Amino acid sequence: MKSFAPTAIVIAVLAAVPLVVQSNATLNFLVVTLMIALAGQGWNILGGYGGQYSFGHAAFFGTGAYVTAILQMRYGVNAWPGFAIGIAAGAALGAVIGALTFRSGLRGSYFALVTLAFAEVLRIVASVAPITGAGVGTLMKLELGARTFQFQSRAAFYWAILALVAVSLVIAELIERSRFGTWLVAVRENEDAASALGVDARKVKTAAMTISGAITAAAGCFYAQYFLFIDSGIAYGTWISVEALLTAIIGGVGTVFGPLAGAIVVKSLGEATRLLIGDAPGLDLIIYGAVLVLVIWIMPRGLIGGFVDVRKFFGRKSVRQVRHG
Amino acid sequence: MFSAAILIPAVLNGLLMGAIYALVALGLTLIYGVLHIINFAHGALLSAALFAAFFAFKLLGLDPYVALFLMAPVFFVLGYALQRFVIGPASHGDDRNMLLVTLGIAVIIENALLYNFRGDTRTIDVPYAFQTFNLGVTYLAVPRVVGFVAVFVVALALWLLMTFTDVGRAIRAVAKEKLGAQLVGIDVGHVYAMTFGLGTACVAIAACLLIPTYYVNPGVGNAFVLVAFTIVVLGGMGSVPGAVIGAFVIGVVESLSGLFLGESLGQIGIFLIFIVVLLLRPTGLFGARA
Numbered sequence: 089m090k091s092f093a094p095t096a097i098v099i100a101v102l103a104a105v106p107l108v109v110q111s112n113a114t115l116n117f118l119v120v121t122l123m124i125a126l127a128g129q130g131w132n133i134l135g136g137y138g139g140q141y142s143f144g145h146a147a148f149f150g151t152g153a154y155v156t157a158i159l160q161m162r163y164g165v166n167a168w169p170g171f172a173i174g175i176a177a178g179a180a181l182g183a184v185i186g187a188l189t190f191r192s193g194l195r196g197s198y199f200a201l202v203t204l205a206f207a208e209v210l211r212i213v214a215s216v217a218p219i220t221g222a223g224v225g226t227l228m229k230l231e232l233g234a235r236t237f238q239f240q241s242r243a244a245f246y247w248a249i250l251a252l253v254a255v256s257l258v259i260a261e262l263i264e265r266s267r268f269g270t271w272l273v274a275v276r277e278n279e280d281a282a283s284a285l286g287v288d289a290r291k292v293k294t295a296a297m298t299i300s301g302a303i304t305a306a307a308g309c310f311y312a313q314y315f316l317f318i319d320s321g322i323a324y325g326t327w328i329s330v331e332a333l334l335t336a337i338i339g340g341v342g343t344v345f346g347p348l349a350g351a352i353v354v355k356s357l358g359e360a361t362r363l364l365i366g367d368a369p370g371l372d373l374i375i376y377g378a379v380l381v382l383v384i385w386i387m388p389r390g391l392i393g394g395f396v397d398v399r400k401f402f403g404r405k406s407v408r409q410v411r412h413g
Numbered sequence: 414m415f416s417a418a419i420l421i422p423a424v425l426n427g428l429l430m431g432a433i434y435a436l437v438a439l440g441l442t443l444i445y446g447v448l449h450i451i452n453f454a455h456g457a458l459l460s461a462a463l464f465a466a467f468f469a470f471k472l473l474g475l476d477p478y479v480a481l482f483l484m485a486p487v488f489f490v491l492g493y494a495l496q497r498f499v500i501g502p503a504s505h506g507d508d509r510n511m512l513l514v515t516l517g518i519a520v521i522i523e524n525a526l527l528y529n530f531r532g533d534t535r536t537i538d539v540p541y542a543f544q545t546f547n548l549g550v551t552y553l554a555v556p557r558v559v560g561f562v563a564v565f566v567v568a569l570a571l572w573l574l575m576t577f578t579d580v581g582r583a584i585r586a587v588a589k590e591k592l593g594a595q596l597v598g599i600d601v602g603h604v605y606a607m608t609f610g611l612g613t614a615c616v617a618i619a620a621c622l623l624i625p626t627y628y629v630n631p632g633v634g635n636a637f638v639l640v641a642f643t644i645v646v647l648g649g650m651g652s653v654p655g656a657v658i659g660a661f662v663i664g665v666v667e668s669l670s671g672l673f674l675g676e677s678l679g680q681i682g683i684f685l686i687f688i689v690v691l692l693l694r695p696t697g698l699f700g701a702r703a
Contacts, residue, residue: 141509143453143516192692197451197650200512201642202691208639209684326635330520337513369532370524370631377520384510384517385503 095261098345099254106243115242119314121355122249123307127328128335128347129256130304135333136342137263138296139276143200144207145304145332147185148178150214150323152305153312157226158219167237171309178305179298186297190290195279204329211324225319228312237313249310253348256303260344263299272296273342304332327373334376338383340390349391354379422551423668429557431664432564433619437637438644438656439568440615446651447588447608450508453515454495456638457522458613462488462620463629464526470537470624477539478559481621485614492613497606526631534630542625560622567618568657571611584608588651636680640667643687649697659698 102122109115127149135141156174159165165173189202214220221227232238239245263269271292274282283289308328312318331354339350357379358372365371387394437459444452462484469480495518504510545552575581586594587604595601627633644663648655663683670682690697 139509141512143512188692192695194691194695196508197445197449197512198691198695200453201451201646202688205639205642205684205687205691209681209688212681212684330516333513368528370527373520373524374528377517377524380517380520381499381503381514384505384513388505388507388510 092258092261095254095257095344098348099250099257102250102253103247106246112242115246117355117359119242119246119249121351122246122253123310123314124331124335124355125348125351126249126253126256126310127304127307127332128339128351129253129260130300130302130307131332132336132341132343132347133260133263133303134293134296134300136336136340136346137260137269137272137276138293138300140195140293140297141200141333142203142300142329143333144203144205144329145300146324146326146329147203147207147210148181148301148304149308149311149328149332150207150210150318150320151181151301152178152308153318153323154214154220154226154308155305156309157228157312157318161226161228162219166235167313171237171306171313174309174312175302175306178308179302181305182297182299182301183294185301186294190293190297207324207326207329211320214320214324220320223319225317225322226312228316230316238316245314249314252306252310256306257344257348259299259303264344268292268295276342330373330376334380336390338379338390340392340394343390343392346390346392353391418550419672420669423672424665425548425551425553426557427665427668428661429553429561429664430668431661432561433623434637434640434644434664435657435660436564436567436615436619436622437641438648438660439571439653440612440619441638441641442645442648442651442653442656443571443615444608444612445645446653447584448511448605450511450515451642452609452612453512454518454522455612455616455641456634456636457519457526458488458492458634459616459620459637460526460629460631460634461522462617463624463627463633464530465617466620466624467535467537467629470539477537477621477624481618484617484621488617489610489614491610493606493610495613496609497602500609501602501605523631523635530631532630532632534628536628537624539625554626556622556625563618563622567615568653571615572653574611580607640683643683643690645697646687646695647690647697652697655697 105118106115109118127145130148131142131145152174155177156167156170159170159173160167185203185206189199194202216222230238232240237248239248263272271282271287274285274287275289275292279289308323311322335347335350335354337350338354339346339348354376357375361371361375383390389397437455441452441455444450444455465484465487466477466480469475469484470477473480475483499518500511500514503514539556541555544555546555546558575585583594583599583604584607586597586599587601587608591601594604640663644659645656647662648657648659663686666686667680667683674682
């Protein structure tokens with residue numbers, strides 16, 4: 089049985105970063121990167137392990153963000169339970185969308201389309217409904233303090249998002265080694281065969297979508313807490329659907345560390361272009377799109393998969409050398 | 414409010430808009446019918462085509478209806494090349510990868526447009542933009558009527574191509590039975606690319622017909638293509654008559670719901686149709702059971 093050691097080491101190393109790095113800009117960059125990694129891990133549970141490629145994970149991100157923000161601003165709910173309810177709302181939405189779409193047997197292109205449509209409907213509703221602040225968006229009150237989940241120091245936010253990422257990594261690990269995870273992968277590889285062996289594919293996929301929705305919603309809740317402002321274009325925009333799937337695909341679908349590795353690479357690339365060419369609308373997304381196409385083209389199993397291939401390649405070579413020698 | 418004087422123009426305008434939708438949806442359904450994937454780059458290609466038509470007019474002084482004859486072949490070649498040299502090789506024959514690659518291309522095109530031209534909305538001024546036909550009960554804008562007629566010409570040409578030419582036969586063969594087509598010597602990669610090229614050419618024609626009365630910005634294709642997705646799903650993926658009928662239905666629904674519910678809620682109406690059809694009858698109204 090695999091141990092949790094790699095996860096623990098990665099988290100410990102990342103947790104030490106603010107002790108070395110003092111720059112607010114760098115910490116801000118890392119916070120956003122980890123937030124995207126979290127959203128990507130949500131996508132990865134459903135898309136990577138379950139093989140159901142969602143093009144509308146913004147639905148969960150936005151729901152988490154709006155629920156947290158609205159509960160605090162309009163109903164005076166404390167930030168912590170607000171955060172938890174935001175996550176629960178994401179899970180509930182995942183369960184509902186999953187139950188509806190998998191009941192109809194939607195797969196592949198159809199599944200991608202219907203998830204996209206749900207995100208779009210939510211975006212339009214949020215852009216006109218009075219409760220979300222409609223076109224103006226929702227601005228949250230600045231009220232620093234641990235009680236309100238608003239920190240003066242970037243490091244505190246960094247540790248908070250890192251804790252969430254750590255939980256998501258452990259969830260992915262647990263899924264990987266559980267019976268549920270085996271079912272999920274079986275459904276991904278061959279749904280008909282899995283069903284023939286008695287796996288309730290619908291239930292398994294819906295459960296995966298519930299977990300997936302909860303994790304991506306957590307990233308949305310964090311976004312609201314961190315930036316204290318959301319509108320329909322941010323919360324339910326295509327950008328987050330694209331970034332969530334991008335990190336998982338680039339890092340390696342269906343691997344525990346894929347989304348984290350993908351987020352670091354993707355965000356670093358975006359930042360590097362910004363430094364080299366300057367800040368211009370659309371530039372980072374051009375790079376992301378190109379990287380997406382290239383990774384699928386050259387490394388279909390992502391960075392983690394590519395890394396495993398390289399290690400195997402060298403491993404085999406050394407065995408051969410030993411034989412010949 | 415329910416008087417004929419308001420309803421008739423709304424329905425007629427819905428039908429005219431439906432014709433343009435039909436053209437966009439035709440390209441989408443053609444690609445789905447053969448490659449069995451949804452081309453998520455369709456909307457971005459439409460935005461690109463609208464920009465091309467815009468600059469053909471602004472810089473070269475080409476009337477959109479003249480530019481059409483230039484742009485359709487250019488976009489055919491572009492679509493062919495995209496499928497043959499990028500989407501095909503990049504996706505390693507896996508459907509899910511193909512979806513992602515078209516999404517990646519969409520993101521690249523859309524943001525390249527945004528980067529180059531910013532988010533500004535542009536329009537062109539053609540002398541006939543505000544000319545109308547007087548039908549007695551109402552007036553119809555000349556460019557919209559031209560578009561309506563042109564769509565039927567294109568659909569007829571497409572039908573002739575699919576029915577009577579070798580290329581059309583090869584496309585239909587691959588759509589029906591890919592392996593069998595391969596065994597009798599049809600180059601499937603070539604047919605895929607031809608189909609993608611035809612679908613992209615449809616988008617270019619739609620752009621030329623739209624630009625006299627419409628606007629262009631980097632995201633404009635998206636709004637359009639989501640409507641086109643709805644049409645294709647409603648009509649049954651891969652079904653050409655379904656796409657045309659679905660387009661007219663959606664055009665009228667949009668026009669009427671815009672009239673009674675306002676613009677943004679009218680849009681939600683379309684999405685709700687979309688989701689309900691997908692959930693209850695994913696094969697659409699005219700599609701065969703999968």
